[in-house]
Amino acid sequence: MFDTMTFTKILGGLCGAFLIFLLGKWAAEGLYHTGGPDGGHGEAHADAYPIEAGDSHGGEEVEEVDFATLVAEADIGKGERVFNKCRSCHSVEPGVNGTGPSLFAVVDRGIAVEEGFGFSGALTGLEGSWDIDALNAFLESPKGYAPGTAMSFNGLPKDADRANIIAWLATLN
Numbered sequence: 001m002f003d004t005m006t007f008t009k010i011l012g013g014l015c016g017a018f019l020i021f022l023l024g025k026w027a028a029e030g031l032y033h034t035g036g037p038d039g040g041h042g043e044a045h046a047d048a049y050p051i052e053a054g055d056s057h058g059g060e061e062v063e064e065v066d067f068a069t070l071v072a073e074a075d076i077g078k079g080e081r082v083f084n085k086c087r088s089c090h091s092v093e094p095g096v097n098g099t100g101p102s103l104f105a106v107v108d109r110g111i112a113v114e115e116g117f118g119f120s121g122a123l124t125g126l127e128g129s130w131d132i133d134a135l136n137a138f139l140e141s142p143k144g145y146a147p148g149t150a151m152s153f154n155g156l157p158k159d160a161d162r163a164n165i166i167a168w169l170a171t172l173n
């Protein structure tokens with residue numbers, strides 16, 4: 001619950017920063033177009049500047065959120081629901097392979113080592129294991145990460161979906 005709140009706060013911060021950016025831009029354009037010797041308007045627009053300063057503060061928050069943090073703060077229940085997109089091909093029972101290999105204990109498992117599954121050369125040709133970064137990249141774009149892979153799945157474009165499902169997969173071991 002704490003994790004969800006933190007994540008929500010970060011999201012809120014991002015939305016807020018964007019809104020402030022839009023407001024600042026709008027105010028700046030207004031000031032530019034007015035341009036006349038109307039003192040009253042000038043003062044009203046001057047109020048916009050302190051808000052614009054808040055924009056750079058929001059920018060700092062964005063940089064602090066790396067993917068490992070998203071996984072650490074992920075919503076495991078939502079991750080299980082994201083798995084509905086994988087179920088038609090993957091089981092999470094140990095040793096039960098379908099169209100795709102079993103994803104039981106896949107986090108930190110070697111790439112293409114599941115017994116009894118015929119992996120394509122696109123995966124057997126990769127070194128290493130399915131750590132968070134590798135899973136993140138593969139699930140965002142399976143064909144981008146492993147060109148020619150037999151996994152016909154377009155990928156999960158949302159950072160939150162990938163963070164949530166990886167956090168859920170990590171609970172299976």
Ligand code: HEC
Pocket residue numbers: 082083085086087088089090099100101103106110111112113114118119120121122123130135139148149150151152153156165
């Ligand atoms: C249409 C079927 C299909 C769907 C949908 C699918 N996969 Fe796959 N997946 C495969 C196949 C087939 C492979 C083996 C690919 C190869 O050998 O190139 C694979 C391989 C993988 C691997 C590598 C496993 C290993 O042992 O190296 C992971 C991780 C994976 N899939 C995760 C997912 C996740 C998570 C989803 C859902 C978001 C998903 N897949 C959706 C068919 C699918």
